[in-house]
Amino acid sequence: MNPLINSSLEEVGSxxxxxxxxxxxxxxxxxxxxxxxxxxxxxxxxxxCYSFVIFNRDFSCAxxxxxxxxxxxxxxxxxxxxxxxxxxxxxxxxxxxxDIHPGDVFLVNDPYRGGTHFNDVRVIRxxxxxxxxIAYMQAxxxxxDMGGSTPGSFDVNSKDHYGEGVRIPPVRIxxxxxxxxxxxxxxxxxxxxxxxxxxxxxSQAVATQVGENQLLQxxxxxxxxxxxxxxxEVQDYVxxxxxxxxxxxxxxxxETTDFIDMDPxxxxxxxxxxxxxxxxxxxxxxxxxxxxxxxxxxxNSGFGAALSATYAGTKTFFPDIPLNSGFYRVVSTYLPENSxxxxxxxxxxxxxxxxxxxxxxxACFELWSNIMPERAIACSFNLEYLLVGGNDKREGYNNQYxxxxxxxxxxxxxRIDRDGANALxxxxxxxxxxxxxxxxxxxxxxxxTKLEILTDSAGPGQYRGGCGVEKGGVLQNIENTVMSxxxxxxxxxxxxxxxxxxxxxxxxxxxxxxxxxxxxxxxFSNVKLKNGDMFTRPSAGGGGLGDPLKRDVYDxxxxxxxxxxxxxxxxxxYGVVIKEIDRDLDQFEIDFKxxxxxxxxxRNHRKxxxxxxxxxxxxxxxxxxxxxxxxxxxYGIVIDLSTNTVLRKSTAQNREMMxxxxxxxxx
Numbered sequence: 001m002n003p004l005i006n007s008s009l010e011e012v013g014s015x016x017x018x019x020x021x022x023x024x025x026x027x028x029x030x031x032x033x034x035x036x037x038x039x040x041x042x043x044x045x046x047x048x049c050y051s052f053v054i055f056n057r058d059f060s061c062a063x064x065x066x067x068x069x070x071x072x073x074x075x076x077x078x079x080x081x082x083x084x085x086x087x088x089x090x091x092x093x094x095x096x097x098x099d100i101h102p103g104d105v106f107l108v109n110d111p112y113r114g115g116t117h118f119n120d121v122r123v124i125r126x127x128x129x130x131x132x133x134i135a136y137m138q139a140x141x142x143x144x145d146m147g148g149s150t151p152g153s154f155d156v157n158s159k160d161h162y163g164e165g166v167r168i169p170p171v172r173i174x175x176x177x178x179x180x181x182x183x184x185x186x187x188x189x190x191x192x193x194x195x196x197x198x199x200x201x202x203s204q205a206v207a208t209q210v211g212e213n214q215l216l217q218x219x220x221x222x223x224x225x226x227x228x229x230x231x232x233e234v235q236d237y238v239x240x241x242x243x244x245x246x247x248x249x250x251x252x253x254x255e256t257t258d259f260i261d262m263d264p265x266x267x268x269x270x271x272x273x274x275x276x277x278x279x280x281x282x283x284x285x286x287x288x289x290x291x292x293x294x295x296x297x298x299x300n301s302g303f304g305a306a307l308s309a310t311y312a313g314t315k316t317f318f319p320d321i322p323l324n325s326g327f328y329r330v331v332s333t334y335l336p337e338n339s340x341x342x343x344x345x346x347x348x349x350x351x352x353x354x355x356x357x358x359x360x361x362x363a364c365f366e367l368w369s370n371i372m373p374e375r376a377i378a379c380s381f382n383l384e385y386l387l388v389g390g391n392d393k394r395e396g397y398n399n400q401y402x403x404x405x406x407x408x409x410x411x412x413x414x415r416i417d418r419d420g421a422n423a424l425x426x427x428x429x430x431x432x433x434x435x436x437x438x439x440x441x442x443x444x445x446x447x448x449t450k451l452e453i454l455t456d457s458a459g460p461g462q463y464r465g466g467c468g469v470e471k472g473g474v475l476q477n478i479e480n481t482v483m484s485x486x487x488x489x490x491x492x493x494x495x496x497x498x499x500x501x502x503x504x505x506x507x508x509x510x511x512x513x514x515x516x517x518x519x520x521x522x523x524f525s526n527v528k529l530k531n532g533d534m535f536t537r538p539s540a541g542g543g544g545l546g547d548p549l550k551r552d553v554y555d556x557x558x559x560x561x562x563x564x565x566x567x568x569x570x571x572x573x574y575g576v577v578i579k580e581i582d583r584d585l586d587q588f589e590i591d592f593k594x595x596x597x598x599x600x601x602x603r604n605h606r607k608x609x610x611x612x613x614x615x616x617x618x619x620x621x622x623x624x625x626x627x628x629x630x631x632x633x634x635y636g637i638v639i640d641l642s643t644n645t646v647l648r649k650s651t652a653q654n655r656e657m658m659x660x661x662x663x664x665x666x667x
Contacts, residue, residue, distance in 0.1 A: 020237070021229050030222065030230040031237070031322070034072035037214040038063055041139055042074050044207040050199025051144050052443055053405050056433040058142035059204075063211060064089040065231045066133045069325035072234060078429030079315070080116055080357060081140045083308025086325055087114025088122045088170075089136045095170040102128045103177030105205055107187075109146070109168045111161075112345040114304035117352055118146040118165040119153060123173075123201065125208035127215055129224055135231070137211035139204035144405050145192040149526070151389020152405055153350060154486045156297050156523045160346040164298065166190050174205070192389065193401055238326030243282035245318060246330060253278045254367045258359040258379075259492035259653065260340065261522065263295035269649040270492050271295055271340060273356060275363040279371065286310045286333040288360070292340045297523060299355025299488065300343035306335050309357045313364025316427075317375050351486045351523070353428050354383050359492075361427055365413070366497055366661075378413030378459065378497045378543035381468055382489040382506060383426035384522070386537065388529070390481025392445050399479070404444040409434050411458055411466030411541030414500055420466035420542035422564075423453060445477045454504075454538050455563050456629065460573035461500030461544020462551050467564050468503065472512075472536035481529045483508075487522040489540060491638045491650050495657065499665035500544025501573065501633045502658075507641055508537040519642045547666055548574045549599050553590055561586050573633060575599035607663055609634045610655050618646050 020027055041061040049055050060081035063071045068089035073082045091113040092106045106124045111117050119142045127135040146153040146165030153165035161167055166187060173180055184201065188194035219227050254277050259270035274290035294300045301309070310333045315323055335342035341356050343349050362379045369376035388404040409423040425432045437448040450472040457468035475481065487506045494503040508520045510527070511534050520527060556576040559565040567588075570576045577594035581587035617635045620626045631637040636655040638647045 020233055022226070022233055026222070026226065027230065027233060027237075030218070030227070031072075031234050033218060034063060034230075034234065035075065035322070037211055037218075038072055038074040038077075040214060041137065041207040041211045042076065044210045045139060045141065045203050048203040048206065049141065050196045050203065051141070052435070052439060053144045054141045054200055054203075056435045057431050058429065059140060060085065060431070061137075061139045061207060061211070062086070063215070064136040064138060066135065068093050068136060069235060070328075071135070071231050071324055073323050076431035078431050079312035080305060080308045080353065080428055081120065082323060083311040084114055084116055084304040085122065085138050085140060086328070087304045089124060089138055090114070092124050092136070092170045096172075100126050100133065101176050102126075103174060104172060105174035105208065106170055107168055107173045107201075108170045109166075110170075111302040111305065111349050111352075113169060115302070116305045116308075117350040118161070118167060119143050119350070121168065121201075121204075123204040123208055125205070125212060127212045129216065129219055134219075134224070134228065135215060137208035137215075139207040141200050141204050143191070143197055143200060144403050145197070145389075147190040147192070150387075150484050151192060151403060151482060152385070152387030152484060154298070154385060154387055154484050154525065156351070156484070156486075156525045158298060158348045158350075159296060160348055162346065164348055164350045173201070193403060234322070235324050235326035238322050238324050239329045240326075241321050242318065242327055242330045245321070246279060246284060247282045249279050249371055251280050254370055256363050256366050257657065258363045260295070260299050260355050260359060261488050261491040262650075263297065265296040268647045270653045272653075273341060273359045273363065275360060275367065277364070277367045282330070284314060284331045286331070288334060288339070288341050289336050291336060293338060294340050294343040294347050298348035298351035298486075299523070300340050300347055300349045301352040301356035301360075302349045303335055303342050305349070305352050305357055306341040306360060307333050309360035310364060312427075313361040314368070316365065316377075317368040317372050354385070354486050354488045358383055358426065358428055369497060373416055376416040376498070376545060378420065378461065378465060378500050378545045379495045380412040380420070380427050380542050381410030381494055381503070381540040382487055383428040384408060384485070384487035384506060384537075384539065386508065387484045387486075388444070388446055388475070388481060390529070391479040393477040393479050394445050402444040404440060404446045406435060406440065406471075407432070408469060408471055408537070408539040410468040410539030411503065413542035414459065414461045414463035414465045414496065414545030416545065417463070419464050420458070422466040423469050424466065445475065447474050447476055448472070449474055449534065450536070453564065454541070456566050456569045457504050457538060458541035458564060459494060459496045459501050459503040459544035460548040460551075460569075460633065461496050462546025462548065463500075464544050464551070464559070465494070465496070465500070465503055465542025468539035468541040470536060470538045472534065474534045475529050475531060478529065478531055482526045483529055483535070484525040484527070485520065485523060490522040490641065491647060492654070493632055493638075494540045494543050495661055496543035496545060497661050498545055499547040499662055501548060501662060503541040503543055504538060504629065504632070505641065506538065506540055508535055510535050512536050521642055549603060553592075553595060557588060557590055560588055569629065571598060572630065575602045603667070606634070607666065610636050610658060610663060614646060614648065614651060
């Protein structure tokens with residue numbers, strides 16, 4: 001069969017027909033062959049990387065065409081990487097133009113040229129056939145340190161990129177097959193544990209070579225004309241599928257707001273990120289006008305990462321469509337300049353992932369939940385990184401420098417017909433693995449003391465959010481060691497939709513069981529540590545979806561048995577009164593009469609709780625009449641956990657959003 005004859009591709013189970021120059025079999029074989037090619041690149045990285053961070057899948061790969069457009073991504077890539085890899089490929093093309101040769105390999109991590117943050121280092125290899133570039137292979141890995149003033153390169157005090165690490169614009173690292181050792185050494189000499197950085201560089205470079213070899217084998221088998229046609233066809237196919245699905249949706253405009261906790265220089269007040277989405281015929285438009293100007297800490301996003309957030313937030317609601325640049329043609333995004341969603345050079349952006357990025361994603365989730373309620377999902381927990389760096393004094397480790405670089409699982413939002421997922425990696429990168437404590441303990445002098453599902457962490461709802469976890473550790477045999485943390489949502493707590501309630505705030509506690517315990521918050525850098533110091537932190541659960549008073553009482557009972565929900569919060573949040581008979585035997589009993597009375601009481605009073613006088617409620621809190629979760633879930637009051645004081649402006653903003661997302665949906 002001639003693969004270039006005119007034929008059609010038909011999506012099974014629908015009436016969509018896409019005209020193609022390739023026969024259906026060849027098209028399908030090559031489409032999946034391109035995916036397999038990228039997956040083989042990923043497998044190469046997984047087996048040869050030096051960094052424990054990359055080993056736990058904080059990396060992504062892609063194949064781009066000669067213009068830099070993404071032809072295909074892999075099956076476990078991280079959303080923010082994939083949505084920006086075409087931009088960094090285009091940056092290489094722009095800078096080097098006709099000065100690109102067989103055997104060249106380029107390096108780039110520049111967040112102001114379409115990258116994400118400095119830790120995400122992209123290795124880009126052009127693929128030549130008969131003297132012409134036909135594609136670019138790209139492998140992106142999160143390097144655990146890029147230099148700068150803080151181990152791990154997450155410095156909350158940096159106002160600009162100079163304190164965050166080495167900025168790498170498109171630079172040649174192999175020239176016509178010759179490794180430029182001097183260039184590589186110049187870069188890694190400014191990073192901690194340089195031998196690990198070089199190991200990851202080589203691993204990523206070889207991965208792009210694997211991709212090159214696989215592609216040239218396909219060219220040899222099918223011919224260059226067929227392969228180049230397939231490059232265009234797979235993008236056109238994705239565009240066509242997406243447009244056909246969007247056509248079936250109602251036209252209209254929807255908007256919402258999510259928040260970053262604060263700007264330290266401005267004090268109290270949540271930082272708004274406004275997202276307006278318009279669906280018109282077969283196109284999707286996002287407008288983030290009205291989002292706050294860039295702030296004084298690193299939670300800003302550059303243009304490329306914010307653009308990727310709209311792609312990822314949209315793609316979540318179209319899971320059956322492959323992802324390549326054809327999808328990007330359907331989605332247009334306006335990002336106002338000099339804003340928290342489009343910060344210019346040299347404004348600090350390293351913490352974008354915990355800041356603006358996931359706020360945009362979750363805002364998109366809320367908007368799409370109104371258009372496609374069959375896929376609705378509430379807000380999910382916030383990505384967080386805890387970094388500890390210093391000298392390892394354990395016997396046999398020769399006082400070498402170590403980096404303990406940890407992220408936690410948490411809860412995803414409640415869904416339209418089921419509870420949110422428990423203890424899953426963040427929506428930022430579902431392909432990442434949860435790091436095994438055993439591996440961390442082998443590589444660093446940080447001993448994990450607990451890692452367990454956290455009771456009452458899930459946002460209540462008819463379908464509750466997934467549960468978060470709590471992880472603790474102790475520092476042993478350390479010297480010259482500091483801790484940094486990149487997170488958010490200690491104030492803009494993970495929220496519910498359609499009547500659901502929020503979960504819990506994030507934050508790190510130092511020495512929580514001692515008299516000198518200290519709440520360090522969600523963003524801090526270079527906190528000095530000593531031998532024996534202990535720390536713990538929760539990850540939030542997901543927000544609830546639907547009215548908690550409509551949750552089946554037996555589902556609440558099961559949650560109590562599983563220790564997802566305490567008996568106290570079962571009554572306060574769900575109005576279900578449960579008596580413990582024998583916990584060891586999982587014997588509990590629902591008091592149905594008391595439950596009916598409690599639910600009636602809550603239903604009659606809860607709409608007034610968000611209007612209660614803040615000072616009166618705060619006095620009840622200080623007197624022990626209500627607890628911190630009551631402040632969050634009943635009264636919408638935001639407090640600063642480090643000082644235990646009310647944040648009035650943040651409370652007003654939070655209450656306004658709870659009225660829209662929660663109270664407005666109650667009977």
